Structure formats: C-alpha cells, structure tokens
Amino acid sequence: MTDSTTASWGSPFTEEEELYRETVRTFISRELEPRYLEIPARGPERRQLWRKAGEAGILGACIPEEFGGAGASTLCNVILSYELGRSASYGTIGSFVATDLATSMLVQGGSKALLDRWAPKILSGEVVQCLALTEPNAGSDATAIRTTAVREGDEYVINGQKTFITNADMADVIYVVVKTDPTKRGRGMSVLLVESDRPGVTQRPLKTMGFPAGNTGEVYLENVRVPVGNLIGEEGGAFKLLSSSLDADRLQIGGRALAQAELAHQLTVDYVKQRKAFGHTLLEFQNTQFKLAEAKADLEAGRAFFHSAVRKVRAGQCSEADTAMTKLWLTEMSVRVIDNCLQLWGGAGFMDEMPISRIYTSNRVLRIYGGTSEILKMLIARSL
Template identity: 40%
Template sequence: MPLDDLARTAYGEDHEAFRQTVRRFMAEEIAPHAAQWAEAGIVPKDIWPRAGALGLLCPTVPEEYGGLGLDFGYNAIVDEESAYTGGATTGFSLHSDIVADYIVHYGSDEQKREWLPKLVSGEAITAIAMTEPGTGSDLQAMRTTARKDGNHYVINGSKTYITNGQNADLVLVCAKTDTDVQPAWKGVSIILVEASRDGFTRGRNLDKIGMDEADTSELFFEDVRVPITNCLGEEGQGFVYLMSQLPQERLSIAVSAQASAQKAFDLTVAFTRERKAFGKPVIDFQNTRFVLADLKTRLQVGWAHLDWCLNRHNAGELTPEEGAAAKLWHTELQWETMDKCLQLHGGAGYMNEYPIARMWRAARVTRIFGGTNEIMKELIGRKL
C-alpha cells in the first residue's frame, strides 16, 4: 500500500505496529460492509465496541480512565487508514479526536470516570452539537439556551449537521447559559446531555451529497432537564474551550483530507495504466503524466507539512492559526486532487460504481465543516 512507502517523521516503530492493527480492522471489519452502510446511511453501533477492543477509540485518554495514554499520532493513524479505506468510520475521528479531548481537558473527575471508559470501549458513542440552523460557522450567534432551574439546567433549542447524531449516547451541547452578557461568547457553556433525557429527540438522518454512511442529523431539545453538574468545566467558558480545542479538530480534518487525496491519486495511477485510448494506456499521454506529476509533488509536500503539524501538536506547540492553515491547505489539496483524478477517469469518474466518484462527493464537505475555509483565511489573516 502506498502509505507504507512514505517517509514519515511523525511516527516511530510503535506507531507503525499500531497501524497494522488498524489496517487489518479496516480491511476485515469495515471495507466489506461499506457499501451496505452507505445505502443505509449509518454505521451500525455494534462496530464501535469491536474497534474499542483493539484500542482504536480514544487512544490519548489517560490510563487511569481506561485509555492507553498515547500521543495524538495514534489518533492520526486511525484517521489516515480510515480515510484511505474510504472514510466509512468518519464518526470515529469525531468521537476520539474531538469529543474525548473536551472531557479529558475540562471534565470533572466524576464526568471523566463516568464517561471516558465508555468512550474508549465503544460502549458509548458521542457527538458535539455546535451548529444551528442559520448560524453556520458563527458560533456566537447560537440560540440554544440552558436556563437554570434550581439545581438543573433546562435546555431548549435545536442543532443541525451533527455527526453521529443518530447513534450518539452522549451529546456535548453548546448552549447559552447567559443570554444578556456582552460580548455574546461569554455566555456560552458546554453541557453534557445523555440521549436518554426526556425532551431530547433526534430529527431525520440528513440526506447528503457525500459521506453517505455517516449519520448526520438534526437534534432537538425541548425542556431537557440535566443536573448543573453536567456542565463541562466552568459555566460561560464554553466558547474559550471550543477555540482551544479547534486546532486539534482542524488537524484531524487535515490528516483525513491528505490520506483520502493520496488514495484518489493511487487509484488514478492504477486506472490510467489500465485504461486505453487511441491504442495506448491513458498514462502514456503527456497531459496525464503532467497532471499526475504535479499532484504527486503536491502530495509529497503535503505529507511533509502534515508531519510538521503532528510533531508540533504532540509537543503542544501547534497554534490555532497553524491548525487553521493545515485545515485550509490540506482540504484544498484534497479537492484539487479529487477533481483532477475524476477528470482522468473520464466518463467512468461520474459513475458511483467507481470509488473516485464517491470520494469526490465526500471531499466536498471538508472545506465547509470544522469552520469553512473562508473562516480559516479570516483566522489566519487576523494574526498577520
């Protein structure tokens, strides 16, 4: 597999041994069922405990809470192998790279002991509910509220485009606990909401143009009562926490984007070697070779940059602007690669029976979620 041919600086021998475990799992447990799950629009919940048993979920969680206490490189390997296989386990990265870290960094000891072992084992699946209808990347404009009533919060509002929305057992809900304070971000808190709570309902599993197997949903909260102890960290600090954790989320997106771009390239090299036009393989045409040569060069640069980001992140040095830049650059590279590779497939590239068509559709959203690439440019530009 071409991922083995890459000279990586972010990984050691233990990482690569772990990669072989991840790869076997993807080949045996994921790839044979991906088409079925895409048709169903959801990955079955029973795959999560099987991943957990092999240490594929939340490997950075400290050992005292049931995890392996490893560095983020292990998460990145799961992301790479999943994306290279086809991305059917996109929900794993949301669960492991994003939600778990919020609980590790800001959760009370009680919250950590209650939830982290379940996240690691796959017993509980998580989601984070930030985006609302009409707000998009503007998190300060959220309307979901959590009003205090004695020793409880009463939550009202709705969220949309929520990954793992149908499967989630625990949702980290971003809500305004103070609707009067200015600036508005000071009133945002993150609250743990169990899916079993009265008043919590799931809307439809949204019909997307790509990532067909991911359960992306609407969530509704109507007088949902949760104890005040379900607040994650300090009340009113939710926006600060979100901004602090976004570099890792955006690095996670960059990792998956890079790996899926590599897969598209590898598929296209193989396709153009086999497909003939005017009596010779398509790869023998100068235009084909030049397009692929350019993409190979960009991918080579991309892997070097990604390893630089991973090394900085593991050292605690990756800045929010660098995380935004990684998300921006690698998702743009992904889209350029997908589009050019689909073009080299000709008419076959437009057929869903070919992997490149499904990958092209799935790639479109990466320049939107995790903050649009326009927002990434704004964040980078503010620090110039």
C-alpha cells in the same frame, strides 16, 4: 485500501503512534473495507461495529490510564482520521469512529464522576458520542448560537436546536454547547453533557450529498433537564474547551484530506496503466503524465506541510493560525488533485459504483466543516 506513505522517511509520529496506526489499519481492512457498501447507516449492525472498534482498542485513546484508557495525545485522533480517509470505505460510511474529539472535551473538562461513568463505555464502544455546536443560524460563528441553558436549582433546562452534527442521530452522549448567559456572547457559553434518552431530546438523521451510509443529523432539545454535575469545565468556559478541540479538529480534517487525495492518486495511476484509448494506455499520453506529475508534487508538498504541523503540536508550538493554514491548504489541494484524477477516469469516474466517485463527493465537505476556507483565511490574516 490501507497502505500508506506516512511511515516513510521523516515521519513525525512515535513508535507507539505507529503501532496505533497499525491497529486502526487492521480494523479498517477487516471490518470495513470488505463490506462497506452493505453497512447500514444505523441500527444493530452499526452498533456492533462500534463495539468491535472498542474491542480493537481504537476508541478513546486520549482517556487517561486511571480511567482505563491509554492516555495518548490528540495525535491519535489525527492518525485515526487519516487512516479512515485513506480507505475507500470513508466515502460511503463517513467519519464513523473518527469522532474522538468529543472524548477529549470530556477528558479536558469532565469531572471524575463523569469520567468514571462514561470512560469505560466509550472505550468499549457501548456508547456513541457527538459534539453539538452548529445550529441553523450559527456555523463558523459559534458565538451566534441560540441554544440556552437556564439553571434552576441543581439542574439546567436546555432549549434549542443543533444541526449538521456527525453521529447526532445515533449518539447516546451529546456534548451540547449552550448559552448560559446570552448577554456575554462567547464568555457566556458552556458545554453540557446530555444523555440522549432524557425527556425532550429528539434526534433526526439528515440526507447529505455524500456518505450514503453516513451519520449526519440534528438534535432538538425542548425543556431538557440535566443535573449541574453534567457541566463540562466551568460555566462560561466553552470557548476554552472549543479552542483546543477546534485546532485539533482542523489538523485531523487536513490529514483526512491529504489521505483522500493520496488514495485518489493511487487508484488513478493503477487505472490509467490498464485503460486504453486509440491503441495506447492512458498513461502513455503526455497530458495524463503531466496531470499525475502535478498531483504527485502537490501530495509531497502536502505531506511535508502536514508533518510540519504535527511536529509543532508535539513541541507545543502549533498556533491557531498554523492549524488554519494546514487545513486550508490541504483541503484546497485535495479537491484539486481529486478533481484532476476523476477527469482521467472519464465516464467511469461519474459512476457511483467506482470508489473515485464517492471520494469526490465526500471530499467536498472538508472545505466546510471545522471552519470554512473563508473563515480560515480570516483567522490567518488576523495573525499577520
């Protein structure tokens, strides 16, 4: 489903951004929604979809014009994420192409040589990217990572493991967050671009609770050598790159949570209008009306909160606490709305064939990645 309410009165998005939204919707409605249940998690067909996304013009929106891109703001990533969440296909195929925050790291810190080499392939969908930060013992506490990169002449030698990474099992370009100076914790972290075909790189898919055709995986790096020129930003500058990327990531996750809740509500309203019990439609029961009314109020408040954050981003006034509050409230709200909606489906809602079922399971991770709800509360409290 691709109809949306974000273009309603008071939308904070520009005309150009709304045109980009329409491009994304068209791609989703043509390429994903008619057959998302048959799309494989990996393989040639998945690769072909990436190329089609490139042909549609929805990849690499933030790449500057001099490198062939549109030079758009990170708000295009937010729009892409929202529209994917507003589609029933998301609960099956996962984030898919809504991972352009990796591109923003290349744009922020990559050299001209790296952008000349990779920008055209990113835009065309020829290459798949991923950002590898999380490790088995380091999630929200990024400074706890153990993956190291030791400089030897004109190369870095990387050793470590990354896990729970979107697109990790099929990525061609991996932005690996490493410790170049383990004695300095956060100030000793750097980002290196690693081509997945380098010796010592092993990629493996992971099976998750949601997203039957999703691409969550892990990466092993054993004595992987990359040239010094593959450094993104400055040595020890990972935190600066990650801070802006994580803020944008939290906003786009919040948008996706809002979109999923909106979709669940719309599907449920349609369902209770035709489902009957004891000779009446479910919508005629006061409990149904109250639950859907509560959800509607939550959605309207959530949309206002989301739009407020977008306006702050555009004005350059969106703080870490702002993005933390936005993600916290929207993801917590979405699970409340979706759970109440599924309840109104009864046994049908528990069936995997029903879109509401996969909306429910896929929504759960939104309160975990990009910063757990608990970590976000700490960030907000720190700003008081």
